[in-house]
Amino acid sequence: MNPLKTVYIALGSNEGARINFLQQAIQKIQQKTGEVLAVSKVYETPAMGFEGNPFLNACIAVSSRFKPHKILTQLLEIEKIMGRQRKPGGYHNRPIDLDLLLVEEEILTSEQLTVPHPAMHLRNFVLAPLADIAAEVKHPLRNVRVKTLFEAVDKNGLQLSSDKLQLPKKFSFSGFNYIAVEGNIGAGKTSFATMVSQDFNAKLILERFKDNPFLPKFYEDQSRYAFPLEMSFLADRYQQLSDDLAQYDLFKDFVISDYDVFKSLIFAKITLHEDEYLLYQKLFHLMYKELVKPDLYVYLYQNTDRLLQNIKKRGREYEQNIEADYLANINRSYLSFIKSQPGLNVKIIDISELDFVKRREDYLMLLEEIFKV
The missing domain is CATH 3.30.70.560 (7,8-Dihydro-6-hydroxymethylpterin-pyrophosphokinase HPPK)
Incomplete structure (x- = not known):
């Protein structure tokens, strides 16, 4: 970008x-x-x-x-x-x-x-x-x-001249303190959160997945590395959100992140064995109750074919063997989670046909969907 x-x-x-x-x-x-x-x-x-x-x-x-x-x-x-x-x-x-x-x-x-x-x-x-x-x-x-x-x-x-020109109408995120942008692998959540942070003076929190030493190993051997991967992600996400959301920034209007900590439970349910998941679930809920919850949750949906195209295009070597069924399962798990949270202020937006990085018209369309009543 x-x-x-x-x-x-x-x-x-x-x-x-x-x-x-x-x-x-x-x-x-x-x-x-x-x-x-x-x-x-x-x-x-x-x-x-x-x-x-x-x-x-x-x-x-x-x-x-x-x-x-x-x-x-x-x-x-x-x-x-x-x-x-x-x-x-x-x-x-x-x-x-x-x-x-x-x-x-x-x-x-x-x-x-x-x-x-x-x-x-x-x-x-x-x-x-x-x-x-x-x-x-x-x-x-x-x-x-x-x-x-x-x-x-x-x-x-x-x-x-006496003629006058007007500035175009602008979007405003006033009224929001914390926005979480979520989506599947390759959905574009980091790009969108970054663009919003730049355009609307928001503090940006990005998931630190690149530094996780278990991630490449997980894609090579999921059964062996799933539990240490999910535990390390949970610990890192909890620490990052606890620290960053607690630090009020006088020079920023709100906070936007490219993930919500609940994704930890979503991915764990897919990747862990049942006994591992039950233990993980207990630890998760102990941490989750201590965290600030987003007052707007944006889920960027892309179909599996488009996700695979995006993953191939961005070229991360350890992601190239991700299978379509795995991505489809993640999408289903996210949508199931959203349906189970009646109090969540959520916007589910299908961006499978959009390219909001290269086409500003698509970016504005995505913003319009967020603000649509």
């Missing part, structure tokens, strides 16, 4: 319902590219380089995980959807024009894309709205702040 970066995009329109086109483009960028963090004032300028209608111009700041070339592709798709037809032979009237200006401090030159935008420092209709939302940001090549570039540029023809 790529890290979040702040990108700056210029918007322009000189055809049709100009302000509506700008607002529609902002909404589509929110859906495809990333969270729109800031929207500038709107400016009107004459058409540049051709005889045409005056333009309305604005800039937005967007928090995105996508790489610059992918963002360019998304912007071109949005232009096309909104009716822009790129014609040969210079500039033309257009309902929408979207330009990628800056991607933090990145410098990029390719046949398709140049970042920073090569002409941004010359254009008052870019610098004026950009200075509204990024005055202190430095041009990576010129090492000069945006506000200084704007002060130096010719202001001829630049007028502040």
Whole structure:
């Protein structure tokens, strides 16, 4: 998963319902590219380089995980959807024009894309709205702040418009203190919990399964290593959740984890012999009653075929021999547990056809399902 970066995009329109086109483009960028963090004032300028209608111009700041070339592709798709037809032979009237200006401090030159935008420092209709939302940001090549570039540029023809643009509606996890994200092996729970923590200022708790020395051995010889594996997982999960949930973080809004400790009992019931499970169950309930319970439990369901694809794709050697029946049994056990907990605030969401890491539309769809009443 790529890290979040702040990108700056210029918007322009000189055809049709100009302000509506700008607002529609902002909404589509929110859906495809990333969270729109800031929207500038709107400016009107004459058409540049051709005889045409005056333009309305604005800039937005967007928090995105996508790489610059992918963002360019998304912007071109949005232009096309909104009716822009790129014609040969210079500039033309257009309902929408979207330009990628800056991607933090990145410098990029390719046949398709140049970042920073090569002409941004010359254009008052870019610098004026950009200075509204990024005055202190430095041009990576010129090492000069945006506000200084704007002060130096010719202001001829630049007028502040009375039109205003709105930030898109945002999701909010207010009201939740602790959210647990669960799912089968390869369901995407770690990716989703990480994305939510980054986007909504949450403290992230990730299961420390990579450090468990019994896990590779378990996949080689389940009957021999099941009990030490499940006991070590239980001890580690109990300690981690006890410590992390007890430590209040003033700078975070809530806590999100990529597991719930009850998964220990679910997996133990599948992997242990009956006498081992009875002993394990007693120990589990002694620990479980001491832990804080999540006030929202999200279960990401994926069908077995999709899980096997995900496991193969991520390439952990010790997971490659996991069988379909084992995964199907885990899914059944989770759903059985959920049904046995009438007081649990749970959302079961089928994401078998979604790819919320690569497609922001799927990520937003998943969030909508969580907040659906």
